[in-house]
Amino acid sequence: MKKLIASALLLSCSFNTMAETSLWKATKGESTVYLGGTIHILRPSDYPLPEAFDEAYANSDKVAFETDILALQSPALGQKMLKELSYQDERTVKSVLKPENYEALKNKLESLGMSLNMFPKAKPGLIMSLLTVAELAKKGVKQEGIDIFFAKKARKDSKEQLQLETPEEQIAFLARLGDGNEDVFYQKMLKDVDSINEQFIDMLRVWRSGDTKALDDMINQSMRKEYPAMYDSLLVERNNNWMPSVEAYFDTPETELVLVGAAHLIGEDGLIEQLKKKGYQIEQMK
Numbered sequence: 001m002k003k004l005i006a007s008a009l010l011l012s013c014s015f016n017t018m019a020e021t022s023l024w025k026a027t028k029g030e031s032t033v034y035l036g037g038t039i040h041i042l043r044p045s046d047y048p049l050p051e052a053f054d055e056a057y058a059n060s061d062k063v064a065f066e067t068d069i070l071a072l073q074s075p076a077l078g079q080k081m082l083k084e085l086s087y088q089d090e091r092t093v094k095s096v097l098k099p100e101n102y103e104a105l106k107n108k109l110e111s112l113g114m115s116l117n118m119f120p121k122a123k124p125g126l127i128m129s130l131l132t133v134a135e136l137a138k139k140g141v142k143q144e145g146i147d148i149f150f151a152k153k154a155r156k157d158s159k160e161q162l163q164l165e166t167p168e169e170q171i172a173f174l175a176r177l178g179d180g181n182e183d184v185f186y187q188k189m190l191k192d193v194d195s196i197n198e199q200f201i202d203m204l205r206v207w208r209s210g211d212t213k214a215l216d217d218m219i220n221q222s223m224r225k226e227y228p229a230m231y232d233s234l235l236v237e238r239n240n241n242w243m244p245s246v247e248a249y250f251d252t253p254e255t256e257l258v259l260v261g262a263a264h265l266i267g268e269d270g271l272i273e274q275l276k277k278k279g280y281q282i283e284q285m286k
Contacts, residue, residue, distance in 0.1 A: 021052045021053075021284075021286065022037035022210050022212070022262050023036040023037065023210075024282055025283045026281065028279075031249075031252075031255075032059075032255050033246065033255070033256050033258060034056035034059070034060060034256070034257040035246075035258045035265055036258065037207065037263075037265045037266065038261055039203070039262065040261065041133070041142070041143070041144075041145045042143045042144070042145050043141050043142075047149075050208060052286060053146070056257050057150060060255045061159070062159065062162055062255075062256045062257070063150055063160075063161055063162070063256070063257045063259060064162035064163065064245070064249070064257070065150075065162070065163055065260070066170060066259075066264075067167050068163050068166070069147045069151040070151050070152070071167055072167050073148075081171050082119075082126075084172065085122065085123045085174060085175050087123060091121065092120050092121050093119075093120055093121065093127070094120070096182040097182055097186060101187060101190075105186055108131065108190055109127075112131070112134040112138075114130065123177070123178070124179070124182055124189075126174075128189055131189070132196060135193055135197065136196060136200060138197075141200060146259065150259055162256070164245055164258075165242070173238065176233060177230065202218070210284060212266045215263075215266055216266045219262075220266065220270075221267070235264060236269045238264065239264055239269055242264075246271060246275070250280075
């Protein structure tokens, strides 16, 4: 579960400025597409980002994100998300959990200044998001992540933004987390959530250094082993859905920068490996 929480933010190396970073340059003939692995929430001290990200942005005509990042912040979509991440039948958080697990969850939320009475029908994906953000906020981790940073920058610069999936599709994936397996989901989440700050620091170090093997082991391989169905749904299925759009970018006269959670780029099922197998030239940037 700790790896699952870590991947939601995305999903021991030095900070040497000459080290590789989690950004790649893919080419096919004269066409170029940059692919950057992102983390969705950061600390103010994590800025500025590695220079390679600014370089790729400056060299790109368009920026592609997982979804419409700024639309997700709108009140209307926020209400829709709250509905989709809540049970619409007779189920409640209390009814799907054993009493001891319900009490543990209730106590944890109360320790963070929240109450289950505020969202009695919340699905696991919503609870996990609330707990993750609240725990990280205690340590000052509340700065906008890489996706929002570049979405705002692109809007200010009048740079065209593209999306690999709709906000509704992304919400649907989150809504399926832990569905039908709530007791086990919450047990593991509550066991590991207290150490999320340490997990975040480890993940950030590995991400910034561009150590893809360590990041893959930390997030993807653990999820693949412990939660194979979730791994297929959150990573493999979405990566496969995105590949046609990513490949189509090579056929345009413009240069695109693709920014998605780092877990989607790395590993044997990641976008980088899929592009390599199709014959694209891949260079990890420094």
